Amino acid sequence: MIYLDNSATTKPFQEVVETYAKVASTYFGNPSSLHSLGMQSEGLIGESRNRIAQILGIKSNEIIFTSGGTEGNNIAIKGTARAKQSRGKHLITTQVEHASADEAFLQLEREGFDVTYLPVDQEGRVSVEQVKNAIRPDTILISMIHVNNETGTILPIEEIGELLKSYPQTLFHVDHVQGVTKVPLDLKKSRIDLCTFSAHKFHGLKGNGFLFVREGLRIDALFHGGTQESRLRAGTENVAGIVAMAKALRMSFEQDPKRKELEQLRHYLITHLKKLDGVVLNSPEQMAAPHIVNFSIPGVKPEVIVQSLTAKEIYVSTKSACSSKASEPSRVLLAMGISEERANSGIRVSFSFETTVAELDQLITGLKGIIPELLEVVNT
Template identity: 75%
Template sequence: MIYLDNSATTKPYQEVVETYAKVASTYFGNPSSLHSLGMQAEGLVTESRSRIANILGVKAKEIIFTSGGTEGNNIAIKGTAWAKKSRGKHLITTQVEHASVAEAFAQLEQDGFEVTYLPVDHAGRINVMQLEAAIRPDTTLVSIIHVNNETGTIQPIHEVGKLLEKFPHLLFHVDDVQGITKVPLNIREARIDLCSCSAHKFHGMKGNGFLFVREGVRVNSLLHGGEQENQLRAGTENVAGIVSMAKALRIASEQKSHDKKLVSLRERLITQLTSIEGIVINSPSYDVAPHIVNFSIPGTKPEVVVQSLTAKEVYVSTKSACSSKLSAPSRVLSAMGLSEERASSGIRVSFSYETTQQEIDRFIAELKVIIPELREVINS
């Protein structure tokens, strides 16, 4: 098996799975319970919160545990919009956000908010001057993805944070689901107020994540029924998931020394892809994450390519896993100005630190066999 769909989800580290199983079976008490089992569970949650905060360089009380990136994005965006609606109802985001962000803003538009969607250039990147021009007295939130989940494009987050220093009434949310442990981001230096992350993107278990909420920022809760997570996220904490997530983040963060390996794999893949007739690279050539490559094979259906590779036990994807079953052209590639044919035939390959050169070579070999076969069927 060759797994090249790490942007959809990563395989949990074995140590993480073992930690999850141990905590789930031994420390099963409810952290809100007053007896010793509950206090043990609460202690593990508190320790995990501190460990994650230390890795990120923030305060423990600024970490709110969630079920993943989608919930974190919804809390940050909807919670901020509603908390600050008396000050203004204008919000700013981009045309290339993850579906959980795009749809949260679409919901707010239905609720009477006004949203400006910043365009991007051919590399999928916003223009900070256009962002500044879009800011109004009634603007309350700017939400920008750090690393694009389809193309790997890195947005100028630090530059945006610097700009927003001039607008202290504005809150800045960053979706860092694809960037964390892969592309450096200093939350403090970038003046980020809210930042969403998801465990299963860095070899943790699915159903766990966290939201950084800067001290002093007020966000309305979307869930009610308990005092958990600083009254921002009601519900019994997933203790096993939280503890194993802290371990996964530590292990993944310690592997930053392998970044050169990811860059080398990316360069190797792009070199070989460009040697195949009919393939065009969609990911940018600069300011791009080292673990994502997006390319198109115009004239083919991406879902057929994916299934043909699956038959060979090679696993890639078309676009965001949350949207991969939709046949419409990629919203991200279309926003970059690519033709409908290219936007409709995009393939995403994404690595982990465990991906090897041999796996890349075999993927290319299988692709060289599959593409002519598909074209022969189409032209027959």
């Protein structure tokens, strides 16, 4: 099996799965309970919070545990907008956000907020100047994805954060789900107020994530009940998932020296894709994450490519996994000015630190066998 869909989800580390099983079976007490089993569970949550904070260079009280990226984005975006609306109702984002952020902004528009969706250039990037020109006196939030989940394009988060030092009343949220462990980001230096993470993107388990909320910042909760997670995320914590997530994050960061190898793999794949007739590259070659390559075979349905490769036990994807079953063209590629035909045939290949050149060679060989036959059908 050759798994090249790591942007959709990564395979959990075996040690992470074992940690989850041990905690789930041994430390099963409700962390809100006052007895010793509950206190043990609460202690494990605190220890995990401290470890994550140490890895990211933030404070432990700035971490809110969630169920993943979608919930984190919704809490950050809706929670900030609703909490700060007395000061203003203008929000800024981009046209290439993950569906969980994009849909959150559409909901806020229905609630009466004014949202500016910044257009992107042909590489899927916005400029600092665009952001500066869009800011108004009533702008309360700027929210952007760091690494685009479909193309791997890196947005200039650090530079935008530097700009926002001059706008202290405007909060800055970053979706770092695709970038964490692959593309470095200093939360403090980038003047980020809120930042979203998801465990299953760095070899943790699905259903776990966390949201960085800068100390002193107050935003509204989405749902209510208990006092967990500083009253920002009510509900009994997933203790085993949290402990496993902290371990997965540590183990993933320990693979940082392999980042150069990912860059080399990306260059290798792009070089060979450009030699294939009918293939057009959608991802930028520069200023992009080292683990994502997006390309199109215009005129060919992407699901046909995916299923043909699946038959060879090679697994890739079309667009974001959250939107891959929808038949419409990728809105991210359309926003980049790519034609509807290309946007309707995008394929995403995404690596992990375990991906090898030999695996990419098999992908390339598989494509060489599939593409000519499909193009012949299209052209007849």
